[in-house]
Amino acid sequence: MNDAAPRPPELELANVSRTYFAGGAEEVRALRTLDLRIASGSFVSVEGPSGCGKTTMLNLVGLLDAPTSGEVRWDGHSVGGLSDRERARLRLRSVGFIFQRFYLLPTLTAQENVELPMRALGLPREDRTRRAAELLSEVGLSDRGRAFPHQLSGGEEQRVAVARALANQPGLLLADEPTGELDSGNTRAILDLLVRVRSARSATLLLVTHNPEVAARAGRHLTMRDGSVVRDVAGN
Amino acid sequence: MRYALDAIRRRPRRSVLTSLGLGLAIGLVVTLLALSNGVQTSAAELATASGVDLIGASANTSITSTEFPPIPGAHSLASEVPRVDPNVVTASPWLVANLVFGNASLWSAANASAVPAGWTPTGSGTVGWIPSNNGGIETPDLYNGTGFTQPGDPHYANGTYSGPTTHEIVLDQALAAVLRVTVGDRVWASPASPATNSEIPGWYANASAFQVVGVSGPFWLIPSALLSFVYLSELQTIVGGASSGTDYASVLLIHLRDPTSASTDQVRIQAAFPGLTIFTLSQILGAIQHVVDLYRTFGTLIGLIGLVVAALFATTVLQMSVDDRSRELALLRAIGYSRASVGLAVVEESLVLAAIGLGIGLPIAYLGATAMNFYLLRLVSGLPTSFSFVVFDAGVILSGVLAVVAVGLLAAIAPAARAMQLPVAEELRAP
Amino acid sequence: MRGPRRGRALRHTRLQVVLAVAAIAAAVALPVVLISVGGGVSAHELASLQNAGYQIVVSAAGLHGISHAHALAERILAVGSVSAASPVLSVDVDAYTTSGALSPVLAEGVIPAQFGPTLSPAERGLFPSPLPLGDPTDLRHFDNGSYSGPATYDVLISFPFASAEHVGTGDTLLLSPTTNRSLGTLYNVTGVFGVLPTLLGPTGAFLVLLPLSDLQTMTGFGPSASATVPDAADTVQVAVTGAVAVSPSALAVVRGSIQALVPLYSVTSLAQEAQQLESANAVLTGFYLALSSVGLTIGLLFLALVLLRRVEAEHRSIGIRRALGLPGWSIAGGIVREGLLLSVLGALTGILAGYLVVEGLATWATSTVQEAAALARFDPTVLAEIALGVAGLSLLASAVASRAALRLEIGEALR
Structure with missing residues (x-):
């Protein structure tokens, strides 16, 4: 896989709000009129108490969810009008998700989990296998490819998840509390890994975290409360 | 997957x-x-295996009705139908009637007033046909004996019914077993049954005697558990009736050279013989489906x-x-x-x-x-x-x-x- | 599990429950249809046997196996409790109308005065009374077996034949024993009679009725000099007086007396025939039930699956209850209750569905099926038995699920 990764998109949330209707009249306003620009290739950390709308914002940016009002733009183009198939295609090529709970498929091996996005893209088997092995070696698991998720430690599982997120060379990495279930040693290791792979690919990394140590390594810090960004500062 | x-x-x-x-x-x-x-x-x-491609019944019978009055002129149909339609290989008139049978030992017992207790008359479906005129039509296999010996139907003698009587009969295995007879034995047949033991000698006196010339396997074309086969004219004489001596049959079974044109042959024969109704095999199968x-x-x-x-x-x-x-x-x-x-x-x-x-x-x-x-x-x-x-x-x-x-x-x-x-x-x- | 997820899971189990009930209902509907239609048809056949105007039938092997029918009828009439003895000769003949049209018909030769009393109440309404056949006892033409008396040349024709061939009272009809007009005899149509609808088979509705001796001479089964069977008949239908008709033992005595007159003929009471009919129907019903039991088995497997799923979904609450020390039977009891509820619900729905299917068949199916469906009988006892049977079998399904519930590792369930 030597072809150059596409340039990461310029992201923009314009006047975006998201309201959930959880059964009957009860409304949950997860996001209220958010305006946000995220430059291509930047590393942004997002902090805030639980329920403040961090994950909702991530899901909107990553095209897993659509805003109740306002627009999400990639490189200036609204993604609101995209069909389900186009959104899926965009996610497949341009977005890598990393979840707190890893979400590896329990019946697939580490190697197969990493291959999963490439399979969806229709890559030939040899390419898939080779690239998955490369990625596993990049995350330090070159000898664990045949292991099933239940045979891996939490840190190892998250490394596999990172490798999977990188499979199709996405320009945008979205990590939702990726170290939330890890001890401090593993937290540092995963973070190092994320920072390393991001800079190696000049990818945009949007990282939701509670951990100040993690946040400290980002180039920009967002703090959210009650569905709004209350603080937006540049980092080191 | x-x-x-x-x-x-x-x-x-x-x-x-x-x-x-x-x-x-x-x-x-x-x-x-x-x-x-x-x-x-x-x-x-x-x-299909029966070789019967068309079946003739009496005029205006419908396939769903159960009424099949006899067809007159049976012997002439056997020769006339192939003449009218060259695709006909065989047109075989069959008369089917129930007869009551007795054997020699019952006769002697009856004459000695020693009919075994519990004996009852044996009824059998009997087919009267022209044995040599069944080419292409499935007939039961002979297990024993040589079968019918005379070509044609000698007793008929051009409609005079004065020709020699062959007295030949073929029984299926089941009937032979019930009557406890085999090839060479004699059996007696009559369309009526004796009512009491004392009527048995009289019954024998009026019954027709036959000599068993063959024992055959079962035959599914006639749905009867016990079966026998005789020359057409001889059965006609036995069952008689008002048309006694008149030449009639129950059905006319037709075997075709080329069965694919059956419906054309049906129309052709039907037109030439207004006294007949001709059914194709598929019509009959259709009627069975309905049932x-x-x-x-x-x-x-x-x-x-x-x-x-x-x-x-x-x-x-x-x-x-x-x-x-x-x-x-x-x-x-x-x-x-x-x-x-x-x-x-x-x-x-x-x-x-x-x-x-x-x-x-x-x-x-x-x-x-x-x-x-x-x-x-x-x-x-x-x-x-x-x-x-x-x-x-x-x-x-x-x-x-x-x-x-x-x-x-x-x-x-x-x-x-x-x-x-x-x-x-x-x-x-x-x- | 957060609110919406859990809510959805519950909704999904509800859907599965509905599907399971539907499956049991479908499986139950099948035997309901088969039993009610089959039972209805055989009940109808039985009823028509039992409602016949005669109770005993004499028959004999052979083409027209009974000979000397007039004399035999007289002798049977002399047996105590016999109210009518009606010899019947049935022959297929051809009928030519005045317009020359030809139809094969079934001719029945009867002694009018004996035939009338052997008609069932339902049939009696279909015949003119008394039968307008000029020689009620058929003794005039028969003339002591000489067949030299004056014949009536009267014939009654069935309504379907009359309407199809446009023949009616006052017209003439030429009857011939074969498709040969010259052998025919000219008859006067003196009446038209109706026929009962027949069941599950071709209708022999083209019928003519004429004096026995007339049909015998026409077909050659009469005068002893020329006939191969003198004075022939196929059956003698015997009616007995009211009290004897309803008493099986008294009927058996009469049957025995008649059998003694003609030991070599077959003499059967309709009760015997009814019994044979019933056992033949039982074989068929058993066959269908065996086939539909497959559907029920699948329904029960289904139920077991849904109950197992319930146990899986509630393994935590089961674990808590076990941890609190609730006995096993209280947990199993809940599952059994649920299984019973679902199966009874399914059975009731199935019975209703079966009823609707039968109604549907009676309205939309082909004619044969329509007739059969119209006769269907919904016997509450049988339906209750089906429902109970299904409920009983549901215990098996509950047992599988209960076993799984009781084998839950409490520690595991609470983690």
């Missing part, structure tokens, strides 16, 4: 129950298909309900599977798999379940069909040995496979829709 197999491996108890349920349903349906196929093909094969309509409806109902239950069953199992794996499915969507590919995975699982059901169902169906054949063959007597109520051929298996695929696809609709509608973001939220 991987997704489907995982789902099945992960819940062994559920998978066993499901496969068993689907297998039973498919077994039931395939058994019924084999039965329906068997009855139809066997009946058609039998009918078994109720049983067919019941069978269809049983099969349909089996499939409906199987489809409901499979739907439920797939729903459960989608529920169990909602998070995995959501993850696939997050990675970039389209809705359609997630739906397809569910369809795939459904088809794998159906295939396992088929694997279980086909052996069940084979056993069930074999058992049913055995049961039905014991229930119905007089069928040729080759007859089978169930035919388990590629067509049946193919229909079974199609039914299974249909059930699989049908059952997958709702669960696939659910999988496609999963709210991805919600499913992936950490608890």
